[in-house]
Amino acid sequence: MNWQEQVLFKMDVSATELAELRRWLIEKDIPEQEASHMLRGHLRNIQMLALKRMPMAYALDNSDLLLRYEGTLSKGGAAPISKMSRLFSNLRDQIINLAKSHGQISAHRSRWPQDLDLVVTACTPDLTFGVSLPDLTQSTKSQKQLTLLDPAYTALRDSLDFMGAVTASLQQEDPMPALRQFATDHGTANADEYFIDTGLIAARKLIPSRASGNCIERVEIGGRVVGNRESVYLDRENWDRANRILREKNIPKDTLELTGYLMEVDYEVMRLHLRQLSGWKVASVRCSYSPEQEDFVKKHGKKKIWVKGNATFNRDGEPTLLVIEDMKAGA
Numbered sequence: 001m002n003w004q005e006q007v008l009f010k011m012d013v014s015a016t017e018l019a020e021l022r023r024w025l026i027e028k029d030i031p032e033q034e035a036s037h038m039l040r041g042h043l044r045n046i047q048m049l050a051l052k053r054m055p056m057a058y059a060l061d062n063s064d065l066l067l068r069y070e071g072t073l074s075k076g077g078a079a080p081i082s083k084m085s086r087l088f089s090n091l092r093d094q095i096i097n098l099a100k101s102h103g104q105i106s107a108h109r110s111r112w113p114q115d116l117d118l119v120v121t122a123c124t125p126d127l128t129f130g131v132s133l134p135d136l137t138q139s140t141k142s143q144k145q146l147t148l149l150d151p152a153y154t155a156l157r158d159s160l161d162f163m164g165a166v167t168a169s170l171q172q173e174d175p176m177p178a179l180r181q182f183a184t185d186h187g188t189a190n191a192d193e194y195f196i197d198t199g200l201i202a203a204r205k206l207i208p209s210r211a212s213g214n215c216i217e218r219v220e221i222g223g224r225v226v227g228n229r230e231s232v233y234l235d236r237e238n239w240d241r242a243n244r245i246l247r248e249k250n251i252p253k254d255t256l257e258l259t260g261y262l263m264e265v266d267y268e269v270m271r272l273h274l275r276q277l278s279g280w281k282v283a284s285v286r287c288s289y290s291p292e293q294e295d296f297v298k299k300h301g302k303k304k305i306w307v308k309g310n311a312t313f314n315r316d317g318e319p320t321l322l323v324i325e326d327m328k329a330g331a
Contacts, residue, residue, distance in 0.1 A: 003057035011049045018042040059122035063130030064160045066122060066223035067091065067206065068231075072215040074127040087216075088129055092118060094202035095131070095159055101198040102155030103191065103314055116152050130223065133157055158186055162195070164225025166203040170238040175200075175245060193312040194286065194320035197246070201269050204242040207234055243269070246288075256311035256319055258285060259330050262300050272297060274307065274322075282318040285311075289324045296327060304330035 001009070018039065025035040059066055069087060073079055096112050099105075115134070122130030133156060136144045147153050165182045169175035179199070183191035206219050218235035226232055246269050260274035263284070270291070273284045287307060289297055306329070311322040 003060040004054065007049055007053045007057045010053075011046055014042055014046045014049065018046070055124075056128070059128065059130045060222050062132065063121040063223040064132040065095075065163055065225050066128070066130040066221070066231075068220040068222075069127035069129075069216050070220065071217040074216075078125040079127050084123075084125075084127065087127065088123070090205060091129060091131065094205055095156075095163065098159040098162065098195070098198045098202050099152070099155040101195045101320070102151075102158060103187070103195060105151050105155050113152060116147075116150070116156060118156075131160075132224075133160065158191065159199075160225055161186075162191065162199045163202065164221070164223075164227075166199045167221045167232050167234055167238075168226065170203060170234065170241055171232060173241075175241065192314065192320065194314070197286070197288075197321055200242050200246055201266075201271065203234060204239055204246070204269065207236070207239050246270075254311060254313075255308065256322060257306065257308045258287075258319065258322065259304065259306045260285070262297065262303055262305050265297055265301065267294070270294070274305075280318060281316075282314075282320070285319045285322055287322045287324050289327070293324060293327060300329060306330045 021039060021042065022035075025038065030038070068074075073083060095118060100112065117134065118131040119133070119135055120130070121132050122128055133153075134147070136147055139147065162182060165178060166175070169178035172178065179196050183196065207216055218233050220231045220233055222231040258274055258277060258280075260277040262272055263275045264273040266272070270289050272287050272289060274287055275284045277285065287309070305327055307322065307324045307327045309323045309325040311319045314320050
């Protein structure tokens with residue numbers, strides 16, 4: 001029974017109870033004013049199911065990923081469009097960034113194809129957003145087959161699934177076993193350490209930091225990726241847990257030295273990208289640095305640097321993620 005069917009069932013039950021109560025009131029010759037008062041509760045329940053629960057049920061049934069932001073920003077039921085736009089853009093950015101880190105395309109994909117963009121399935125003034133995979137129902141059989149075989153489509157599908165897995169795992173004190181299981185089920189060459197790292201960053205960034213001025217305290221996650229069960233939540237406790245896992249940087253891989261240009265720094269999660277790498281085909285490598293290295297990072301933006309640390313590699317043998325142990329200005 002999907003979400004809409006559950007709401008319809010409750011509406012049928014309430015309507016039946018209302019009819020039975022009305023019949024009883026007529027039999028007992030209850031005065032009209034008193035009868036109206038006794039029927040009011042059932043009528044309000046049906047109205048609530050029709051006006052509030054059914055739209056949400058429709059969104060849940062038609063969304064691969066549904067988010068409902070909670071906090072002072074959403075309490076009025078009508079958030080400023082600038083805030084909605086920022087949250088929506090952030091949601092898309094995180095999912096597309098996760099898809100780009102998928103093992104099948106991480107070495108080759110820099111720009112995302114427009115025909116594989118996410119589809120909006122819900123957008124309400126109380127900050128409820130829903131997205132899904134591209135709709136293939138209008139495609140020809142051959143077009144659908146080509147899309148399903150496209151590694152980018154696989155990456156996008158796995159990324160939405162992983163967002164559900166990350167959200168669920170962050171409800172546990174140690175999220176990593178569940179994330180490792182996801183990687184095993186989907187192929188560790190696809191859901192590698194780089195993909196897992198990006199997923200944790202994405203989940204953490206779904207809740208804006210208080211310093212950014214966004215009054216969001218938690219995000220309810222629903223849709224296909226969490227199954228037909230109750231929604232799960234990302235709150236400040238989960239935010240801190242994701243931070244802790246990101247800072248542990250437990251990557252048991254090979255030692256690697258890289259030289260490239262320090263670009264695209266994210267100070268919140270202590271990540272940077274090295275670009276124009278010497279001796280590698282990959283366009284960039286994400287690097288994790290420590291708090292002690294932050295001053296160096298701030299002073300060497302857009303400059304050539306050398307780094308050394310433990311790294312992970314994609315299926316083509318190209319580095320994807322490196323935990324910096326040592327760094328210095330490049331030659």
